[in-house]
Amino acid sequence: MSRYKAFIFDFDLTLVDSTAPIVKCFKHTLKTFGYDIPDDKTIIDTIGLPLTDAFDILSGITPNPNKEEMRKTYVAFADGIMAKESIFYPDALGILQSLVTAERKVAIVSSKMRYRIVETFECHTSSMPVDLIVGLGDVGAPKPDPAGLLFAADKLGVYREDVLYIGDSYIDAQTAYNAGIDFAGVATGPTPKDKLLEYPNVFVGDSLTEVFLNI
Template sequence: MMRAVIFDFDGTLADTLPICFYAFQNVFKEFDKKDLTSKEIEGMFGPSETGIIRKNLTNPNKEEAIKFYYEKYSEQHKSLVEINPEILKLLKSLKEADIRTGIFTGKGKRSLDISLKALKKDGLFDVIITGDDVINPKPDPEGLLKALSFLEVNNSDAIYFGDSDADVIAGIRANVFTIGVDWLPEYQTTRFSEQPNLIIKSVNEFKSSFKIGNGENLLHEK
């Protein structure tokens, strides 16, 4: 019986990687005079945005840089990030099936709140664990285990979705059925160092592989 579905956010629930890259590139250009590629920024992923800036920025004005990051993230969100109707419909379908939903992301709470409101996903989740809520970032499973504990759901009764190697490793270490996805235009990897239980390339593929039974309150694998 599957009682909960927990998602990563950037590259999994929303195509927000372009806005993340844009905001970080502006920060490092403004404060360190460095032109970083998306791949270079992706290599810093794990901690929250504030953690990434504090760890990797050489300029001592880190608090000012963090403020600048959120300014850039907010001002260009609408132009760089679109609402994905298929994912929005999936989330609502899970809720209608009485399956609990959550987010476990390395993203910080402030930027996640901006994105959830802009993409009309706020209020759809029973638990949200961000990079601000953990001591050990992904691939450590700390945040996923916290989410399961809050939901009072056993790891055998949950699914975790993610688009990165760190997501998959965290899911496997938490002993949760783990699905690697590349169903959005921007995602982090399709080649995982540890094999997820399943790789899904579209929301429709997930729907055809799993049955959501409203009457039974179950999520069955075919």
């Protein structure tokens, strides 16, 4: 087992594959507001950004005057599909449970709303092997601001040097760097492996299993 006392994970495309429902939610929202719908890759590349920033990009209007109403429409549509259509990666729950069994602290820091993360666990498993979830709105600023990671470390009662943050995107890598916390990348999202390797890291792998075999 690694030397770290606490492991903090991103959620979307790190622990769960939520690509399909996210794309559906963006398409529904853009169509509702009369905007052209971009290709799936363009939509997927915005995953991890705050929704309002994503709507600026996807609508081609910055700042988009409708983005707060678009966010509300997205969230309302997501209420019906997001949790049930998100799928945990095959190794994710086992790794979380093994960390808890090894008496390591486990947390999630995500730009997703906390209740949605809880709902996803409840929809797919009878257990929630996580000590803490920090979601959108729990701290003052979204990633790559380090507030969420620093808040989680404080709540877990660990020093930054004893924490590893695991995420799939350049935003996660930048967040860890901004927080002064070690980063491990998992190339399961839209950020290519070589891009993740450009950031300070202890390891970048193609899966969570590969990461945990090498840290």
